[in-house]
Amino acid sequence: MRPLADLAEGLGMRYVFAESWAPEYGNAVLSRWPIKRWKAHRVADHSDFRNVLRVTVDVPGAGEVNFHCTHLDHLNEVLRMKQVNSILRSADGHHILAGGLNALDATDYSGDRWADIVKYYEEIGKPAPKTELMRYLKAKRYVDAKDFAGECEAVVVVAKGQDVQGTCKYGTRVDYILASPNSPYKFVPGSYAVVSSRGTSDHHIVKADVTVAGDDGARSVRRQRVVRMSKGSAKGIWAAK
Numbered sequence: 737m738r739p740l741a742d743l744a745e746g747l748g749m750r751y752v753f754a755e756s757w758a759p760e761y762g763n764a765v766l767s768r769w770p771i772k773r774w775k776a777h778r779v780a781d782h783s784d785f786r787n788v789l790r791v792t793v794d795v796p797g798a799g800e801v802n803f804h805c806t807h808l809d810h811l812n813e814v815l816r817m818k819q820v821n822s823i824l825r826s827a828d829g830h831h832i833l834a835g836g837l838n839a840l841d842a843t844d845y846s847g848d849r850w851a852d853i854v855k856y857y858e859e860i861g862k863p864a865p866k867t868e869l870m871r872y873l874k875a876k877r878y879v880d881a882k883d884f885a886g887e888c889e890a891v892v893v894v895a896k897g898q899d900v901q902g903t904c905k906y907g908t909r910v911d912y913i914l915a916s917p918n919s920p921y922k923f924v925p926g927s928y929a930v931v932s933s934r935g936t937s938d939h940h941i942v943k944a945d946v947t948v949a950g951d952d953g954a955r956s957v958r959r960q961r962v963v964r965m966s967k968g969s970a971k972g973i974w975a976a977k
Contacts, residue, residue, distance in 0.1 A: 740764055756807075757785040763805045763835065765791045772800065777826050779806065779819040788823045790831075798948040801921070802831040810838045813866035820869060824876070830919030832946065833878065836939060838910050839869035841880070849897030853908060865908070877917035881944035882909070886926030901930040903940045911942045920949040 739760070744751040749766045754776035756762040765774075773792040778784065788806040795801050806823060809815040816839055823833070845853065853865055874880070882900055894900075895907055903911040913928075915921045927945035 752789065752791055754787050754789040756787055763787060763789040763807060765789055765803060765805050767791070767793045769796065770794045777823070779808075779822045780815065781822075784815075784819065786819060788826075795948075801948065802829055804831045804833045806833070806835040806837075808836065808838050808869075810836075811863050813839065813863075813868055816866075816869050817872065820873070827916070830921065831916050832913065832921055833916065834913045834942070836911050837869060840865050840867050840908055840910065841870040841874075841882075842867040844882075844898060844900045844909055846897030849895055852895070852897075853906075856906070862906075870912075873914065879915040879917075879923065881913040881915070881923045881928045881942075883928075884923040884925050884944065885928040901940075903930055903942060905938055911939055913942055913944050915946075922947045922949060 740751055740753055744766055747766065749768050750771050751764055751766045752771055752774040753764045754762045763776075765771075770793070771791055772794050775790050776787045777790065779786050779788055786807060786809065788804055791803045791805070793801045793803060804823070804827070806819075808819050816837070820837070840853075842850070850865075857863065857865055885900070894902065898907075900909050903909050913923075915923065924945035924947060927943075929943055931941040931943060933940045
């Protein structure tokens with residue numbers, strides 16, 4: 737895709753792209769470091785154009801890092817559950833899962849705030865908000881980068897009764913960075929933040945720092961390698977520190 741190729745060239749980065757429903761629409765990963773392997777997997781079934789892009793990056797000092805990028809259905813939670821189950825079934829190792837999951841996490845909102853969200857969705861004709869998908873992933877012990885948030889400049893007004901920065905025009909959080917269960921990928925406390933996309937997207941940028949633990953786990957801080965991951969950042973997705 738020409739715009740993506742131009743962006744990667746301008747940044748001096750490698751990239752891979754997985755087309756979805758049209759030649760210039762899909763999932764992409766840009767990397768400063770060599771992309772050793774990548775594969776696009778159609779989620780749900782062949783009638784569903786959405787995919788997950790699986791990329792293995794060779795990060796100096798940290799080794800191979802598996803990064804999965806996806807964009808789930810924006811209207812139907814039943815279909816989103818089908819899509820995410822397909823992603824989990826086909827996963828073949830520890831990974832970071834990131835992208836627009838288009839689902840809400842009930843723990844982000846108070847009861848009153850949730851009632852306001854439901855009412856607002858009804859008023860604009862949007863399907864009722866659902867939380868099954870995020871409950872399911874949390875039950876699977878996926879770790880949410882949001883739990884490692886630091887101070888950051890607000891990009892949209894955070895409503896009363898909501899303890900997390902929204903990532904879309906509705907003020908809710910629908911974009912996530914998650915670490916697979918029991919993986920060597922650990923989020924750095926205070927590193928999670930939402931950054932304004934400044935009109936380049938209808939969603940905002942989500943970023944987090946990740947440590948990659950050695951074979952002996954995360955017990956020895958000195959033996960950990962720190963890698964910066966920034967979904968959508970101009971600095972790229974991976975940059976060794």
